[in-house]
Amino acid sequence: EIVMTQSPATLSVSPGERATLSCRASQTVSSNLAWYQQKPGQPPRLLIYGASTRATGVPARFRGSGYGTEFTLTISGLQPEDFAVYHCQQYDDWPLYTFGQGTKLEIK
């Protein structure tokens, strides 16, 4: 099983600044990596797939990068609605999927 590790567990950033979230895979997942945003009481929302492609309706301030085992989600000019939990997911290991443990992005 591919293990996904996210860091940090909690990230405190001020509105308007940039947040950088990391996700590492225990073995290569090529570009088969997705990022999700989750707010309390809601299901996850797809933000990024293919490591760097924004899903429909996702603002340009969200940027995904990386390949293989190291991935980054960068959120520029943080808006109040961006403070949430972010999950990464690998979908390379057919037919299995695994998620990271999540990073909570909180207001500093």
Next chain:
Amino acid sequence: QVQLVQSGAEVKKPGSSVKVSCKISGGTFTSYTISWVRQAPGQGLEWMGRIIPLLGMTDYAQKFQGRLTITADKSTSTAYMELSGLRSDDSAVFYCARPQLTGDRNDAFDTWGQGTLVTVSS
């Protein structure tokens, strides 16, 4: 617009089973796989397994093998997740989710159910 609509919250006794449904509306049912994802309170997401409704074929995460059964009813466009041998640490929100791509390929999940809270308590 496609929606996945799940059944309501459940309270179960330890050792019992729970069966949660996920009905698709506004889209095709058999063309996509349906996965189930568990989220314990304050925890991350955990993929449990998936079904290919067209074929009835299933794949399960090793952790849930033997306790999890995923089925699909094509006539009602509904998928089901049944977890047996419930323990207190199975208390969680369970989500169904669908990938972007058709067929049995893996892909990111762009459609999610609203979630079903299952509480296991004596």
